[in-house]
Amino acid sequence: MTIPVTRPSRPQTHPSRPQTHPDHPDHPDHPDHPSHPITRPAAQVHFGVFFQGVNHTTIWSDPESGSQTDFATFERVIRTAERGLFDAFFLGEGLRLRESRGALHDLDVVGRPDAITQLAALAAITTHIGLVATQNTTYNDPADLARRLQSLDVLSGGRAAWNVVTTDNAWTGANFRRGGYLDHALRYERAQGQLNVARQIWDAFPDSADGAGSPGSSDGGVAHVSEHSDLFDVELDPTTPRSPQGHPVIFQAGDSPQGRDFAAANADVIFSRHGSVLAEALEFAADVRRRAVAAGRPEDDVQIFPGTGIIVGDTPAEAEEKARWVRWNQVTPATALSTVGNIWGEDLSGYDPDGPLPAHDPVVEELGGERGSATTGARTREIAAQWRALAEAEHLSIRELVVRNSSERGFQGTPAAVAEDLVRWVRTGAVDGFNISPWIVPSGLDDIVDKVVPELQERGAYPASYTGTTLRENLGLRAPLTRRAAVGAA
Amino acid sequence: MPSSPFFVGLDADGAGAHPAAAAVARLAGTDLVSGTRLARTVRQAENAGLTFVSFTDALLPAVPGSPASARLDSVTRAAFVSRTTTAIGLVPQVPTTYPEPFHVAAQLASLDIAAAGRGGWIPSVTRDAATADAYGRAVVGDVAREARDVVQVVRDLWDSWEDDAVIRDVATGRYIDRERLHYVDFRGETFSVKGPLITPRPPQGQLVVLASDGDVAPVLDPAGGAGPLVDVTLVGGSGAATARGNAVAAREHSPLTGIDIEVVLDAGGRTGADRLAVLDASTPAGVRSPWDTSALRHVGSAAGLVALLTELATPGPDGRRPVDGVRLLPAVLDVDLPVLARDVLPALRAARLTAVPRPGASLRESLGLPRPANRYDTRVQADALSA
Known part of the structure; x- marks a missing residue:
């Protein structure tokens, strides 16, 4: 048995229709469908790249596929992304290797670095791109995790983000001290407590921290952190000053009603699943805005970056x-x-x-x-x-x-057609940007950076340079939620 | 002849090892955590020819509430400089008492990958109750047991992928050979870990583990002769003779030994003794600091330090050096490191006692340690039995 590595050996009986080009105006996804008015005619497209590491969509059998572990692969991808003015580079998190029917799953790419460690190394060789670490709230200790995230944020000059995820089962817990200790229903309660501790730690240093350290001084000024609830008993004095962006940017990826509420209350950006069908994305965006307002935030306070794929060719x-x-x-x-x-x-x-x-x-x-x-x-x-x-x-x-x-994933077409689609998605208010998973590394972003980005720029829908130095600035986000009064007063 | 060069490491934490270093060097909290400053310091250390830099660390500050106690996570710091250097070893201190061993193993393996095999680890113990409160856990009484179990399982996890586990076999569609990945199934006294690690085996196979004498139980791994828990034992001593004696004793259970030496060098027209007096007078009350513990101390001239190191690095009548190297704890990095670079390390090199790490060399290579076989590789064990 061999696997075709160039073309399928037999024709597909039912080639899937490109989902972003439905050909009838009654189709809810047709560009002229009345439910998709352009509400933000000047909105810009933003890109992130999700280096997945463990998944079934990264092709490893092709000769063009590089090592999934070597630093050079990560370096090539992030340099390409930064050349293409991407806002963010995402890494996933592993807590246990996947299994199929009781044995390690052996068919997919597997094996990846610790996200924060790898992003710290990448921070030293990049200057503008955001560095997003997926980290779970269940099997991380809040003081330790908040400190490592802020360490990355400080060393990168304000480019770090935390993609907050939950996990809960005993199967994952088998790798950790506490085992499977957390009831599924409590996973977002745990996440909220974790975030509360993190924010206290990130807010602990005084704004005038720069002035401290005069000879012989040990003046106070770093606030003590204390969190006590059913799930936490944490007391500590932090060591980490703030970066120029205040706090690491908060991403959130859960799609359940609980997850959406958590995001609406806490996140700067939602890493959503709705990146293939415009009508679904619009519905999701409306839902997120409702929930954000219900949480007491401006309706545009939570940005949406769906995970998606982009495939371009010179002709359709x-x-x-x-x-x-x-x-x-x-x-x-x-x-x-x-x-x-x-x-x-x-x-x-x-x-x-x-x-x-x-x-x-x-x-x-x-x-x-x-x-x-x-x-x-x-x-x-x-x-x-x-x-x-x-x-x-x-x-x-x-x-x-x-x-x-x-096959119902993402965008495909000529660079111009894909650019038109992406602009429409952003300007109808469905999304703020796209988090692209390359289907091959390290070369999978080349077409997007070399062909799609220029098309977007020609349409006035993509910046010609980074607009700021921090991730928060480049995404156009407001100050961290707990620091808005302080910023406003300043 | 000694089998490997005498190693000279340096602790590169913050403003220096003395608890008043930041105050005397007039460094603010933001300077202490600056990536630019960190990268510059480690580059200076590399240019000076040092074997490795360590990054002392603790979750909690030396002086609670003080911005001058600002400090970033050690593995994150080491990873940040992994791509701004090419030869020097990078050795974060990571405690064993409360952190998650699975995360520690992945973080350190990832450091070793980013640093192309220049990673090390100082597993330390945490005795204060405040750290237990920060983790929201009961105080761990038996820190030695915890250290032993954590180092053991981290080492098991580093071997949980064999080097050739990724096979990319297009014919069968298999990316990995699952026979070459291993559940570690570790059961310690207070926790268990299933494995395998999420990260493939690090380039060195096993990162170099350096530990202060007594922190990690000095037992050879009983399971399958997979090697010692500690590669380099760091000892102290109130004087050179005591330190040498401690090193010789530690040699019984550790492939290499080193002596920790606090250094306060004559610099800038002031004697080391004068500098130390100023530093001591500036020390905040109640400070938690590794300074002034059991380490040997040199206060004085660069020439005096060269003489001390020369004595330690010169083989005795039995042809063996009393100790394999040192780790220097500079009182103030910005003051002592330039003197080390200008007046100490060149003299040792000229006497052929030390060698500059080769760009691209692993830390194991720089220390003369072999790359260990994988404890789970049955093929290697079969070879060993038949040999």
């Missing part, structure tokens, strides 16, 4: 061909069988990936398959039924089905 046909190549390489035969096997809860590696789904239904009620991914056990049968219906309706093989399921 070339883009389509490249997109198909990408998707068929993302879904190798082994990955297709593993993906379906995880839903079916059994080893399907003996099946023909170019053949039909198993004739029988999943044998387990709960998801026995992949650990460390988002799918939960209760949905197994439901997903299987959906997949079977889709496969039968469109006559799809196992691999075609998995490709089909993964």
Whole structure:
């Protein structure tokens, strides 16, 4: 069995339509659809890049794919992003290696650095791009995490951000001192407490910290931090002064109602999932604005950066061909069988990936398959039924089905067409920017920086240089939530 | 002949090792945490030919409430200078008592990757109750047990990926060979860790672990002969003879030994003794500081320090040096480091006692330590048995 690394060996029976170019004006995603008025005609597109590290969308089988671990790969990506005036470089967080049916999942890119450590190294070789560390609130100690984030923020001159995520299960906890200690329902309560401690630590130094340290002095001035609740008993004296941006920027990535409320109350930017269908993105944006206002904030106080992918070609046909190549390489035969096997809860590696789904239904009620991914056990049968219906309706093989399921992601087309789409998304108020996951590293951003960015600039929708030196400035964010009175009074 | 050059490390924390260093050097909190200053200091240390810099650290300040106690996380500092240097070892101090060992292992492995194999670690112990309060945990009474377990599991985690675990086998669609990754299944007395690490094996296999004598139980790893918990034991002593004796004793359980030496050098027309008197008079009350502990101390001329180091670096009648190197704790970095660079290290090099680390060399190579085999690699163990 070999995997096509240049073109799929057989034609796709139902090539997916580019989702951003629906061809009928009644389609809710059609650009002329009346539900998409341009509300922000001067808004600028912003970009971040998400170096995923562990995922099934980064193609590793192609000769162009570099090491996922070597520092040189990260350096190449972040230098490209900074050349393209990206606002942010994101790293994910790992707490435990994913498993499939009780064994380490071996089909995808895996193995990544600690985010803050890696970003500190990258800070020294960059000057403007933001450095976003995904860090969970469950298995980090608040004083330690707040200090490491602020250390990165200070050393980078105010370019750090924290992508706040929660996690809760005992499977993850097996790598940590406390084990799986936290009830799922309490995960956002824990996150809020963690953030409260972090903000106290970040606010502890006096604004005039620069003046301290005169000979022989040990003048007071750094506030003591104290947080006591059902989930925290923390007392400390911090050591970390503030960076020029005040606090690290807060990103948040949860999509549940609880997660959205947490973001509306706390986040500067939401790293959303709604980056493929404009109507969904608009609905999400409206929801976030409602929640922000309900939390007592201006409705534009929370920016939205969906995770997305961008594939460009010099002609629509070339883009389509490249997109198909990408998707068929993302879904190798082994990955297709593993993906379906995880839903079916059994080893399907003996099946023909170019053949039909198993004739029988999943044998387990709960998801026995992949650990460390988002799918939960209760949905197994439901997903299987959906997949079977889709496969039968469109006559799809196992691999075609998995490709089909993964194909509704992001933007594709000529650089000009993609630029038009991106501008529309921003200027209808659906999003503030895009967090792009390259499908190959380190070269996956080259087309975007070299071809899409100039198209955006020609349309007056992308800056010609960085507008500030801190991440907060470049994103156009207000002062940190706990420092607005202080800033206003100053 | 000694098998490896005499190592000379330097602590590069803050304004210097003396608790009044910031005040006397007139450095404000913002200077102490400046990335520009940090990068400049470590570059000076590299240019001076030092083997490594360490970054002393603690979660809590030396003087609670004082902006002059500003300090950033040590691993983050070390990572920041990993790309502004090419030869010098980077050795953060990270306590073992309260931090999460899984995170510590990943952070240090990541440092070693960014620094292309120049990473080290000083696992320390934390005895004060205030740190327990900062973590919201009960005070750990048996810090030695905790240190032993944490160093053990961190070392296990560094080996949890074999070097060739990433196979990228297009034919089978496998990115990794899961047989070459290992659950460490560590069960200590107070915690357990499943593994494997999220980060592949660091370039050195194992970062160099340096520890103050007594902080980490001096036992050889009993499991499979995977090597010692500590690579370099740092000892002190009230005088040179005591320090040498301590080093010789530590040699029994540690591949290398070093002596910590506090230095206050004659500089700027003032004697070291005068400088020390000013520093001591400026010391804030109640300061928590590693200064004035058990380290050997040299107060005086550069020539005197050269003589001391020469004596330590010269092999005895048995052909062995009494000690493999030193770590210098400069009272005030901005004052003492230039003197070290100008008057001390060149003299040692001229006498062929020390060597400048080669750009691109790992810290293990600079210290003459071998790259260890992986404790989980059954192929290596099979080779060893058949040999």
